[in-house]
Amino acid sequence: MTGQGVHAEVEVVTGAGCRIGNMPQKTEEISSISRSTMPSEDSVTVDFTAESGTEFNSTEEVFHYDDKTVHRFECKTGTTPSCPCEFVESRGCPVRSFRTTENALVVQFVARDIRNLREIVVGLREQFPDVSLRRLTRSQEPEANNNLVLINRDTLTERQQEVLETAHEMGYFGHPKDANATEVANALDINRSTFAEHLSAAQSKLLDSILEF
Template sequence: MGSGIRAELKVDADGTCPVAGAAADAGSPTFSVSKGLDPEASGHVTEEFMLEDADVDSVPDADVDPVFTYGSKTVYRFSRPRGQGCPCECVEAFDCPVVDVHTRDGMLYLVFHAADMDELQGVITTLREEFPTVDIRRLLRSRGDPSDHDLVFVDRGRLTARQREVLERAHEMGYFDHPKGANAGEVADALDISRSTFSEHLGAAQTKLLDAVLEK
């Protein structure tokens, strides 16, 4: 059996994805995205995406047409040039086909399979060099590699900016080390907050992370 990794990433496409832009303008998440080479235009890709209760008149730099309706959901189709540096193309440059794409709140969610951790890290590094936000939503290791079968998804997006700052500073100062490199008061002083505020933020952050690890 294989030992690959199934990854789901959340990416701020930063205006490079027509689908994410159209969905954000319509105020509706996409439910599926599919694409293929445009047989009538060399170097172009034809894409389809589905929105619910939306009326999409235009996609930036592309003509979009409704092609099918499923009750309240409508499928739209458009053609675009390849090589525009969209997130999907960044992933597929590593020979990792994107197997699922959807959008929500203006963010792009990509699912693909990486052969190993090195390939996955290469994809993530490349995306982070090109786009302002790239968060790991979920990682699943193939059962063919039992040594890493407990790979755990931890969504850093669950933490507020302040909770992440508190957690990172506590870690940097050795608060979690044994013996401790710094106590709560010292970390709070470094953050210029009270000890009770530090404890509040740290406790909330740890609860969120434990919920993810323990799958609550």
């Protein structure tokens, strides 16, 4: 069957294992990040753009324009299993793009189908403390003409609804974010881990309503 792919954007709160995430420079100094995998050489090349004059360890300056410089570094695949990008690619889904936010990485990729996406999200949540599905676009057959989906909010508990509504109202799902997980958790008078648990459970229930498994 064709047309079953899913374009996903996932935010992973982590710095461990990711070379970009571990760079001491402020994340706003780094932009236009891209990855390319070389199967024949079993390596990944990463390019990113930063203000000219900003120094990074073990990177090569490959291009200059205006006041910007494109930096490049390479790493062997399989050497950073705690990197969200490498985790996604190890599941057979090349990372299309990724960017940094405050203490997090936002990774875009296309999963083969819904089951593949769910396996990746579940696997990420087993490794990282806070994983959010920010955007989801499901492939449509050319003749598809009905995009209406019934969302059953009754599957959510009152607390899960409150968490979603508060996070949305405070701008947690925006880009850039107007509030981080700690701020939303404080507004709800719960700790960050409890907020993450409620948010994850609510998102999973909504995905079950939206998607066909």
